[in-house]
Amino acid sequence: MLPVSGGRAPWQDRGMGEQLSDERQAWAALVATARRTVTDGLVVGTSGNVSVRVGDTVLVTPSGVPYDRLTPDDVTGVDLTGRQVRGTLVPTSELPMHLAVYRRTDARAIVHTHAVHATAVSTLVTELPTVHYMAGALGGPVRVAPYAAYGTEELAEHTLRALTDRTGCLLRNHGTLTYGATLDQAFDRTAQLEWMCHLWLTASSVPGHTPTLLTKAQVAEAGDRLRGYGQRS
Template sequence: MAEQRHEQVDARERRGAPDRERPGRHAVLEEARAWEALVTTARRTVADQLVVGTSGNVSVRVGDTVLVTPSGVPYDRLTPDDVTGVDLTGRQVLGTLRPTSELPMHLAVYRTTDAEAIVHTHAVHATAVSTLVTELPRVHYMAGALGGPVRVAPYAAYGTQELADHMLTALAGRSGCLLRNHGTLTYGTTLDQAYDRTAQLEWMCRLWLTAASVPGLEPSLLTEEQIAEAGERLRGYGQRD
């Protein structure tokens, strides 16, 4: 029996501190459901090869609480007990696992936009493009879904306020940007929308790299006006109530 109790204690320590030692409060039902959706989205980024291992991160806002993937934990190991949340100042209010190191970027977006969800990836084609240009060439009208031509934020070390500041500048009037030598960040009013914008951004980067690789030919590009027109049309895209 003593050995069994010892094993139970070890298991709790591997998962984090016992419940009585968890900081703050327990997740309410809405937060628990949002956490489940967040974990599903995080796992999707791996399945769709937008991240490798524990790179990238996902967050969702529930009221004044930001649920976010924890630092260095493989997404397939996350459980309902691992819910990790902070307030808009960055103070941890849910869970014991340390939040992602990119928390400054997530909080900067939530403080300055209407974002309800954020997806950050290290998608290979988008990251490759971020090393080549200061703005993704206007190769496809889906840039309109992100608010216009996608900018590249200057490089800064990951997890720093400097990177968050560069990102906000690149995001002005946009819902997505590239991070030089780093990856992508997109946001939306739902996790599905934020994820779709990430996937579309990666696809556009792959498209441009493919077209630009043909010897002796240059891809035709759209004008900013054409991108803006597409953006207006895309606002009414899909099913309506």
């Protein structure tokens, strides 16, 4: 199924074949990332979802399909309005949340999970206590978006507010959402967020002790330093 819309479609400038080739590669990476969320214990079954943006097309995991059953022929995609333009499988029920983030941020990939420690923390606080400087990698102290039913525009709006100046947030009684410039970056941010939640729960459970917390200035400084971290090409 191909999109029909006003204005110039991406392939009119780049060639349809090249556009579809990019999407096939992106779909393979999306499936690998979705499977990794299961392997690394961030989701159970099909409880999370993953998406990646290619031009104005958003490829997304389909609803209720185990990730180990997805094939190259199962590519599922929508445009930024939610109109299905690739495949026949029904997109994830969390599509409104994904699309809201793509429309309002510079996200190119999104990972949403029901990770155990992060979901537990979402039921306890309105902001993840800053027990570690890796909060800086997400833009600062991680907020908890208020609860709303899954798959709703209300949840999408709550998520956007929690993501203001951030690349990740917790969803109350639900899970996590992180985004990045690539699937690898979005996944890494999800894994770091789950790790920080596990860390805080562990430290705060020690009787007679309260974890020391970093100040917002210390987290901001770490964020600045992390932007220059790693190898440079």
